[in-house]
Amino acid sequence: MGNAGLQIADDATTQTRMAAVSRRSFLRWTAVSAGLLTVSRLRLAPPAAATSAGCARVLTPSQAEILTVVVERMVYSGSPEMPAVRDTAAIATIDQALLQLDAPTQSQVGWLITLFEWGPPVFQFKLRRFTTLSAEEQDAYLRDWATSRVETRRIAFQALKNLSVLGYYAQDATWKGIHYDGPWVPRPRRVVRPEC
Amino acid sequence: MITKGEQIDADLRLQAEVCVIGTGAGGAVVAKELAEAGRDVVVLEQGGYYTKDDFTQREDEMMPLLYEDMGQRMTVDQTIGIMQGRNVGGSTVHNLCYCFRTPAPILEKWQREDGLRDMSYAQMVPSFERVEQMLKVKEILPHEINTLNHKVREGCEKLGYHGLVARHNREGCTTSGFCLLGCPFDAKQSMLITYVPAAANAGARIYADCPVTRIHAANGRVRSVEGVVVDALRRPRHRVHVEAQVVVLAAGAINSPQILLNSDIANSSGQVGRNLHLHPSILLAGIYDEDIYGYRGVPQSYYVDEFINLEKNPDSGYILMPVYGFPVATASQVPGFGRAHWEVMRNYHRMVGLLVLMHDQSAGAVRVDSSGKPAITYHVNRKEQQLFVEGMKHCAEILFASGATQVMVPYAELLMLKPSDDLGIIDRRGAREGDIPIASTHPQSTCKMGEDPSRSVVNSWCRSHDLGNLFICDMSVFPSSLGAPPQISTAAIADRTAHYIRDHWAQLV
Numbered sequence: 215m216g217n218a219g220l221q222i223a224d225d226a227t228t229q230t231r232m233a234a235v236s237r238r239s240f241l242r243w244t245a246v247s248a249g250l251l252t253v254s255r256l257r258l259a260p261p262a263a264a265t266s267a268g269c270a271r272v273l274t275p276s277q278a279e280i281l282t283v284v285v286e287r288m289v290y291s292g293s294p295e296m297p298a299v300r301d302t303a304a305i306a307t308i309d310q311a312l313l314q315l316d317a318p319t320q321s322q323v324g325w326l327i328t329l330f331e332w333g334p335p336v337f338q339f340k341l342r343r344f345t346t347l348s349a350e351e352q353d354a355y356l357r358d359w360a361t362s363r364v365e366t367r368r369i370a371f372q373a374l375k376n377l378s379v380l381g382y383y384a385q386d387a388t389w390k391g392i393h394y395d396g397p398w399v400p401r402p403r404r405v406v407r408p409e410c
Numbered sequence: 411m412i413t414k415g416e417q418i419d420a421d422l423r424l425q426a427e428v429c430v431i432g433t434g435a436g437g438a439v440v441a442k443e444l445a446e447a448g449r450d451v452v453v454l455e456q457g458g459y460y461t462k463d464d465f466t467q468r469e470d471e472m473m474p475l476l477y478e479d480m481g482q483r484m485t486v487d488q489t490i491g492i493m494q495g496r497n498v499g500g501s502t503v504h505n506l507c508y509c510f511r512t513p514a515p516i517l518e519k520w521q522r523e524d525g526l527r528d529m530s531y532a533q534m535v536p537s538f539e540r541v542e543q544m545l546k547v548k549e550i551l552p553h554e555i556n557t558l559n560h561k562v563r564e565g566c567e568k569l570g571y572h573g574l575v576a577r578h579n580r581e582g583c584t585t586s587g588f589c590l591l592g593c594p595f596d597a598k599q600s601m602l603i604t605y606v607p608a609a610a611n612a613g614a615r616i617y618a619d620c621p622v623t624r625i626h627a628a629n630g631r632v633r634s635v636e637g638v639v640v641d642a643l644r645r646p647r648h649r650v651h652v653e654a655q656v657v658v659l660a661a662g663a664i665n666s667p668q669i670l671l672n673s674d675i676a677n678s679s680g681q682v683g684r685n686l687h688l689h690p691s692i693l694l695a696g697i698y699d700e701d702i703y704g705y706r707g708v709p710q711s712y713y714v715d716e717f718i719n720l721e722k723n724p725d726s727g728y729i730l731m732p733v734y735g736f737p738v739a740t741a742s743q744v745p746g747f748g749r750a751h752w753e754v755m756r757n758y759h760r761m762v763g764l765l766v767l768m769h770d771q772s773a774g775a776v777r778v779d780s781s782g783k784p785a786i787t788y789h790v791n792r793k794e795q796q797l798f799v800e801g802m803k804h805c806a807e808i809l810f811a812s813g814a815t816q817v818m819v820p821y822a823e824l825l826m827l828k829p830s831d832d833l834g835i836i837d838r839r840g841a842r843e844g845d846i847p848i849a850s851t852h853p854q855s856t857c858k859m860g861e862d863p864s865r866s867v868v869n870s871w872c873r874s875h876d877l878g879n880l881f882i883c884d885m886s887v888f889p890s891s892l893g894a895p896p897q898i899s900t901a902a903i904a905d906r907t908a909h910y911i912r913d914h915w916a917q918l919v
Contacts, residue, residue: 379742391756
């Protein structure tokens, strides 16, 4: 199935959406830490919320907010030397990375984030979204994906984790806490940073 | 002349005597040797042209520039990650500089089993020497061995395991340790600062950001090469069309078969894309009470060859290699999430990585999907799963022997071993794909050399059995797993092939 397999009707159920994505294409996008259709088209995302991704270009504000909560649970910022995710440019860094993926993959990312947000009723029989669960419930939900018998869910967990650690541990502010010296070369240097 | 994609503002129609596809350890050598021999050479490179001023030593900025799929190229089932370069200079820009000549027993095996001619170790020496001189290959000096590598060496010496100080292609190394992200000091003697500029100086026209999509052939000969010019976001902007008398494909062991399969050429044997070997590797990490700062200093300055003896058995064995990762790469390898993940990450500066690199008989395949992209399949066979288990136990032994207080085995469900633990737990857990991360930086053998046209894609001189003016010059031509890091082998075979083309030009065109 080519990219046409990713065209999903607005009123499809979550399960139908997953089935519409071939295992192969699902696996391919997770290879680059990616996901599916635009959230705006699905109209499933929560209202836009404050986000640290001020200059997001691939992620919508609502996707950025969901992803912020995912990153907060994936990494641990409870130690005094580690910054809170919202005090960093983690989401903007992720967005910049996503910008460099092809368009179908970019849209798949949004679908993954949305699926993850709206998954608790399907996967845990909880009538709430991921972002409205308590921290403990969010961790249990993540663990459920990480250890799922369904391979695609485990891969999706790893994709979200890879995005999370990319965003967080690329931040200078996190390096002191792990005793990493950072680059030798001073800034500013020429930075090749593809733009839209 | 090296031209970036952004400098091209219209479709390119070029004519040349030779068109080289790729600028890694194979393509760059061929381009330089043939340009210096007076041939009119055009080189197409799919990746960008970045130089020392572009290398910021930051993972989030360098991975998209220097690695295929941002370093996340995977097998179809997502169990094995494959790291390859995508830039002018190819993987030599981000590699860790190991320089091994092709092992003599492997060359003997290739001659014996695949009928390769004029390719004994002695016959390869002139090419080895030319390449090593160009890349300034020499043994690492004692003071350049960093703490991480010293720890591995210490563990080996306590256990009586054999290891060696490595030979590298460095000159004036600052020991900053950021080799994986490109060298901002031009100390790493990669193709980017050696063969590529030499080729350009000799008149080769090198075009970056120009992925090749198809090679056209008719009546037993390649006629032209077709590609596109892409922008910084890899979006096609213009078309490229090159007519050449000889084409040298050197796009690597994944992309070379991809191009051939998409072009439907050079595959009368049905072997294009088959026989994929990966040198798959599994990493363990020791955690010490003392500071290691494994990312500082010269990486991979030592290796352990106790468990491979190619003279006795050219088909099996594994090397243990010290390794490190920057924070993002390390964090993605550490299992779990949240606080448990942090409990490991907080020891980042006290970690010593040691990986098992398998000389693999397991074989996979590269095919193309409906969109023309490579679809990679590979499974570690049962015997090599057992060898991995053995190797992982040896890694743990070595790390504990040099003072590690814990050893992380990155199963999906994290295993932290203590010195007193029974390593038999690794036997019980095994080394199954999907349960433990497996990585590859050496895909090879997908367009293998051989003298039997029914079992190989190119002959002993890397010339296509089907198309008389097509050569393939990258790791894809190795008839079997090399059993050693491939940089020098790839470059030396390319050197040999370039000299063949130079000396037989009249017969080729």
